[in-house]
Amino acid sequence: MSTELPKTFDPAEIEARWYTHWENEGLFRPERPDAQPYTIVNPPPNVTGSLHIGHALDNTLQDIMIRYERLRGKDALWVVGTDHAGIATQMVVERQLEAKQDKRTNYSREDFVAKVWEWKEESGGTITRQLRRLGCSMDWSREQFTMDEHFSNAVLKTFVDLYNDGLIYRDKRLVNWDPKLKTAISDLEVETQDVKGSFWHFRYPLEDGVTLADGRDHIEVATTRPETMLADMAVAVHPDDERYKSVVGKHVVLPITGRCVPIVADEHADPELGSGAVKITPGHDFNDFEVGKRAGFKPAEMLNMLDAEANVCQTADGLVPEEFLGLHRFKRDGVDGARELVVQRLKESGHLIPHIAKTKKGEEQELDAEPRTIATPFGDRGGVVIEPWLTDQWYVDAETLAKKPIEAVKNGDVEIVPKAWEKTFFNWMENIQPWCVSRQLWWGHRIPAWYDGDGKAYVALSEAEAQAQAGEGVALTRDDDVLDTWFSSALWPSATLGWPEQTDLVAKHYPNDLLISGFDILFFWDARMLMMGQYNTGKNPWPKLYLHGLVRAADGAKMSKSKGNVVDPLGLIDQYGADALRFFMAAMESQGRDIKMDDKRIEGYRNFATKLWNATRFCQSNGIGASSSIAAPAASHAVNRWIIGEVVETKEALDAALAELRFDAAANTIYHFVWDRFCDWYLELIKGQIDEETKAVAGWTLDQIFVMLHPFMPFITEELWSKQGERANHPLITAGWVDPQAEVDPAAKAEIDWLIALTGAVRTAKNELGIAPGAKLEAFCPAPGELAKSVVEANAAAIERLARLTPIHFAEAPDGAAMQVAAGEDAFVIPLEGIIDIAAEKARLEKALEASAKEAKSLEGRLSNANFVERAKPEAVEKARADHAHHTAEVARLEAALARLG
Structure with missing residues (x-):
């Protein structure tokens, strides 16, 4: 017996009730020890995070696949967890301390880390609660955290193994340095902003007795960062630039420091830009670092003029004048910095070349520099300008580790969807740089390296092992740095299952089956998982990688807090329900394209849910309840044979779309079946003739709708499934996938499709000509085919009720104004005399x-x-x-x- 549904569909009440039931009953991971595995791991959100619209898209797509495969009977495991998010989490706790006039350095490292763990236990579950609101059917009983003991053991083992294989090493290189947080950060944590700045031109005097071909005794250089001249080590010119060929190998004498630096030939210098000569500061510019290496400077010899807070310090050659020492690189709190003082001193000494600009009145004026808008890197968390800084860090030999992933994608062992992203993948992987994995933080996986008094490193799983390497009596000091969080998250597909222990989960669920991620972390996470998966296990972590686009504002702009166009998915869930938001995400997810937010579309999918709700209420009111069979019931009526065929075709199209990860095609397939074929046509066609056969077929069809729609709209489908009949211990979430065990009936399909075509054509024509929808019209079909004769004969009542045509004559129409409509190969003439004013x-x-x-x-x-x-x-x-x-x-x-x- 069905349970009568309320008149009004209320998503909020349904969602809270069903999610609690699913989770409490362990239905996200039912016991299926002998079933084929299907495994997805979620991109672990930061433990500090809150659900944003990108999370909503990413997790909706994953949930569609996991619910689909669970319905297909697989041992579907969706691994869930959070990332410890080194910088973000440490900042949260430090801000809490600052609010109490306290700070991290008032504590020992151990005591501060204990405070972070306290915060994690109290406040670190926000995003996991929000994922539940979205309907994510993750295995919460195995929730993971990248700082869990078993995960930390996997991280340490990987580091030590890489070190022992020569794939991790310590080196002096430039990094993105955040002077506020005083740590290196990854490229992903750098945001480029356009900033109004200046472009200064200076004269660098040539050494005594040297002149250019035109007689000048100096080389002109230009820069947006004049302060870095305190650490200049060369001037570069293009090897083919005739203006400078005679002075390559000669020297200039730097103003202020008096340092004598060489003029080097390097293709980095563009003869078409400015003077064609470029100042080279290898210790504070990524391009200059490479030029410096090509010029023969070893990283250890490169000059550094800034400390960890970006204040000027003395360079190794001791040539920075004392008045600069301790100054910040920029003007700060109204106090001039090194930049302002360098410009002032160069102006005083005559080495500044003024910029001649014209006023609005056309008059010339002399400026110290040319105003420019400059793309400037900022730390996304510290909020200050990033400083390329020369420092000792730990690096992974990414070039070596990238070889197997490149091969895997090239030979098809790993498929990237959409395929267009392969080119980007290869371009980055084939030009990959060493990966800086050390961070100057307290929160995170501490690097397992100990140093003796001479600075020699001993890398081991424990201090005891390191001590054994160093020998008795050798005093060791532990490395203070922690690992980049991308290093630990690169182990996510295997370490979450228990690797390096060979657990049953590892044996069954690794490699995973699919990874779904945003394209923006293709390199930071996806590629590194391929590297680490191959290195640690000899296997790719998954055979298929699906990259979705961004969710953009309605006007196509990228969402950002500064623009005020960020959309809160929880607000949308409150307004329209999780099912509507999920369906919107799926329907709009077209491979290779970004999604534009559209509240009207989400509202439309809420209306879609309401239509299904009302259709189910109609069925209940006509004695149509739950089906007792997965296979289609026996059917003799054409309309019933037709709808069974429609289910068969819809199921096949849905399977094909999901196999190809065409989420938009899958969503549109089920949408049109539910709205058009079932609600608009089938229910209309059976009105007034609902016998026992029709009840059975209608109830079965409705059940198939619930099953096929469940991955997209889990809440409403589970509610309707439960209300359609007694299904003890048989919730929809673990039901069987659609299996009609039937075929499309061509005769029934032709008959009903013809009837629908006729009805649709008449309705369209009436609308175009302003004829009332309910007006009954006489129709003539002068040359009917066999199909037309049989359909009209068998469905006269339905044609009158739906198309409002009565009677229909298989004869020539009388003369006079008329409209023509078609159904299949058959043409109908409908007289209009007396119906409308033709003229x-x-x-x-x-x-x-x-x-x-x-x-x-x-x-x-x-x-x-x-x-x-x-x-x-x-x-x-x-x-x-x-x-x-x-x-x-x-x-x-x-x-x-x-x-x-x-």
């Missing part, structure tokens, strides 16, 4: 046609104008295209309406 209707249609044609032509002209398309705002161009499409369609519709009138 007035023609006049109305012709006037509307003229207006739309004129507007379409105008828009076409605007869109064919390159100036408009290239210079107008993107939203204006998009609106013009939409309007053009609308008016073009209107022209076609109105022409068809006029043609109907003859």
Whole structure:
């Protein structure tokens, strides 16, 4: 017996109740020891995080796949957990201390880390609670954390193994240094912002007796960072630049420091830019670092002029004047920094070349520098300008580790979807740089290295092992640094299952089956998982990688807090329900494209849920309840044989779409089946003739809808499934996937599709000509085919009820105004005398046609104008295209309406 549904669909009440039930009953991971495994790991969100719209997309797609495979009977495991997020978490706890006029350095390292663990236990579960609201069916009983003991053991083993194999080493190189946080950070944690700055030109005097071919005794250089000249080590010119060939190998004498530095030939210098000569500061610029190495400078010899807080310190050659020492690199709190003092001293000494600019009145004026907008790197958490800084760090030999992943993608062992991302993958992997994995933090996996008094490192799993390597009596000091969080998260697919222990989970669920991630972490996480998976296990972590796009604001702009266009997914869930948001994400996820937020579409999918709710209530009111069979019931009526065939085709299309990870195609397949075929047609066709066969078929079809729609809309489908009948211990989440054990019936399909075509054509024609939908019309079919005869004969009542045609004559139509409609190969003539004012209707249609044609032509002209398309705002161009499409369609519709009138 079914349980009567309330009139109103209330998502909030349903969602909270069902999620609690699923989780409490252990239904996210039912006991299926002998079933085929299916495994996904979630990209672990930061433990400090809150659910954002990108998480909503990423996790919705994963949940669709895990629920789908669970319904197909697999041992579906979705591994869930959080990342310890070294910098982010340490900052959160430090801010809490600052609020109490306290600070990290007032504590020992151990005591501070204990405070972080306290915070994690009290406040670190926000995002996991929010993932539940989205409906994510993760195995919470095995929730993971990258700082768990078993995970930490995996991290330490990997580090030690890599070190012993010569794939981890300590080196002096440039890193992205955050002077506020006083740590190296990854490229992902660097945000480039356009900042108003300046471009200064200086004279660097040539050494005594040396001049350029034109007689000048100096080389002109230009820079946006004048302060770094305190650590300049060379001037670079292009090897083919005739202006400087005579002085390559000679020297310039730097103003202020008096340092004598060589002029080197290097293709980094562009003869077309400025003077063609570039100052080289290898200790504070990534490009200059490479130029410096090519010029023969060893990293240990490169000069460093800044300390960890970006204050000027003395260089190794002792040539920085004392007045600069201790100054910050930039002006700060109204106090001039090293930059301002360098410019001042160069101006005083005559080495500054002024920039000549024109005022608005056309008059010339002399400026110290040329104003410029400069792309400047900022730390995304510290919020200050990143300093390329020369320091000793631990590096992974990423070039060696990248070889097997490159081969795996090239030979098809790992498939990247969409395939277009392969080119980007290869470009990065084949040009990969050493990976800096050390961070100057207290929170994280501490690097397992100990140093003796001479600075020699001993890398081991424990201090005792390191001591054994060093020998008795050798005093050792532990490395203070921790590992980059991307290092530990690179082990996520295997360490979450218990690796390096050979657990049953590892044996069954590694490699995983699929990874779904945003394209923006292709290198930071996905590629590194491939590296570490191959290195640690000899296997790729998964055979398929799906990269989805970004979720953008409605106007296509990237979401950011500064723009104020960030969308809160929890607010959308409150407003429309989780099912509607999930369906929106799936329907809009088209491979290779970003998603534009559209509240109206989400509202539309909420309406879709309501339509299914009301359709189920209609079924209940007509005695249609749950099915007792997975296989389709026996059916003799054409309409029932037809809907069974529709289920067969929908299931096949859905399986094909999900096999190819075409989430949009999958969502649209089930949407159109539910809305169009079942609700709009099948339920209409069976009205008034719901016998026992029809009840059985309708109940079975509704069950198949719940099953097929469940991965996309889990909450409403589970609720309706439960209310359609007694299903003791048989919730939808663990039901069997659709298996009609039937075939499409061609005769039934032809009959019902013809009937639908006729009804649709009549309704469209009535709408175009302004005829009331309920008006009954007489119809003539002069040359009916066999299908037309049989359908009209078998479905006269339905045709009258749905198409409002009665009677239908298989004869020539009388003379006079009429409209024509078609169903399949059959043409129908419907007289209009006395139905509408033909002349007035023609006049109305012709006037509307003229207006739309004129507007379409105008828009076409605007869109064919390159100036408009290239210079107008993107939203204006998009609106013009939409309007053009609308008016073009209107022209076609109105022409068809006029043609109907003859």
